[in-house]
């Protein structure tokens with residue numbers, strides 16, 4: 001079954017570097033980022049996991065838990081963690097799933113045979129507290145992810161869940177937002193956007209970020 005935005009993230013049980021998890025219970029009432037890395041003891045993955053660990057406070061602020069997965073064993077992950085901490089000046093502070101049987105990798109379609117028969121690509125799934133997949137991004141093994149961008153997407157999702165806005169190109173927290181085109185009633189516009197808004201085109205209206 002293919003996964004789409006809005007699909008319920010498949011649930012699973014797995015062993016991790018922080019003990020066993022049942023995925024949906026582990027998410028609880030928070031947001032989650034599930035991301036795959038191709039293999040333990042590889043350079044790009046080492047930098048990514050260190051960076052993610054160093055950004056944990058930022059993810060916490062957004063009520064978002066991180067969990068990584070690769071097709072190596074928890075035992076191998078543990079051996080690798082010391083290298084990550086030493087070389088990336090990081091303290092590993094989120095679980096890494098051991099997925100030797102490729103159960104999670106298959107559930108989430110993380111193995112792309114045209115890229116590699118056995119290893120996962122760099123998948124990112126952003127999942128909301130209702131366990132719905134809200135964003136999916138896929139990178140090749142050769143390209144390390146930008147975790148600041150992942151935080152930016154979470155900011156956009158959480159903002160646009162609460163207000164009738166969308167976020168324009170290169171938006172970051174604090175920038176102006178666009179008002180959703182469906183909202184046309186002048187009284188409602190005034191009520192929802194007391195800071196005012198600017199009409200660039202009838203379909204392109206900018207307003208200061210409503211929750212700032």
Ligand code: BEZ
Pocket residue numbers: 038039042043044045046141142
């Ligand atoms: C890496 O994380 O460095 C990596 C993993 C698999 C293929 C290429 C690079």
